[in-house]
Amino acid sequence: MTQAFILETRGLTKEFRGFTAVDDVNLQVREGHIHALIGPNGAGKTTVFNLLTKFLPPTRGEILYRGKPITGMKANEIARLGLVRSFQISAVFGHMTALENVRVALQRTLGTSFHFWKSERSLDHLNERALELLDEVGLADYADVLTVEMPYGRKRALEVATTLALDPTLMLLDEPTQGMGAEDVDRIVELIRRVSKGRTVLMVEHNLSVVSRLCDRITVLARGAVLAEGDYQEVSRNPQVREAYMGSEAAEEEASA
Structure with missing residues (x-):
């Protein structure tokens, strides 16, 4: 039985005047999962979100929703399909x-x-x-x-x-716990867990504790490209991921500890 992917990207690339911010990203988000997009600062996470939600056009590549291409669609059109984004900075009146x-x-x-x-x-x-x-x-x-x-x-x-x-069928959450204290983080984690029932969630998140508690699958970006993918245990053991987050010396020390 093939996996049901609600959202896919194929070769998704974004270049800004010769600088490649997103580099040949192939993302597969399974329906019903909470999927995290993580990576160090400047990894391209928010740019990927902007491409998915039509705030930026891709230089190359394809975006598919339920197997159908939506690359050329507008932001309001994909919202009507059920792809709804919340922003990194609170966007309420x-x-x-x-x-x-x-x-x-x-x-x-x-x-x-x-x-x-x-x-x-x-x-x-x-x-x-x-x-x-x-x-x-x-x-x-x-x-x-x-x-x-x-x-x-x-x-x-x-x-x-x-x-x-x-x-929404697919909620895209951009840094939902940014700037929060521990009590608020716990509350938002429980909230996301509750509202994700019957939905799919794709989230950009910097807090690895949140990711470990919530997410079924994680895609790690570094310098615009996919560095690793898997569940939290897999990616947290990956030496390339540790190096990207902590630097090579710190990763080597942790691995040998």
Whole structure:
């Protein structure tokens, strides 16, 4: 039986004026998995995400979703297919309440994003679903709180709620725990584990503890190319991976310890 890959790249390459940021990357994300893209600073992780979500066009290569090419599609078109991205920096509206933020995201699925002339009451029918999503990410008590007044970790949870409002099949999470303390990291790890049920997650993540706790499969990038791939035990034992993260001397010391 062949594996079901929901997302694939073949020879994905991005060059900037002679500099190769992403170099012949072949990525296979299995449906239902939590798959991490990791690597040292400058490895090309975010550039890969930008290629997958159409914020950058590839120089060469192909992107496939459920076996069909989507390389030439626009960002809004792939979002309608179910590929939805959350960003490295929290992308919610600070002057709105948590409920209002989720309601705005729900509007996008109804095609009413730009109907600003309508009465706010016309959106009341979205409140029930918005409250369900807030409860799903542990923010039921924050429904009427302005986002600007929410702690950072709760803002990131709200961003997950707005992502879920778009009914994603494949969630792309860019550094979901960046800048968080240990308590918030634990909360987000549990949140990702919970919302991943019935979905596929591809995440860029720098925190290896998070990766070890969450991910079914890991792809390691270095200098824009795939350095290693496997589960956490496989990649953590790989001497090339240790060298890429810690430097050759530190990796040799750890290996001999």
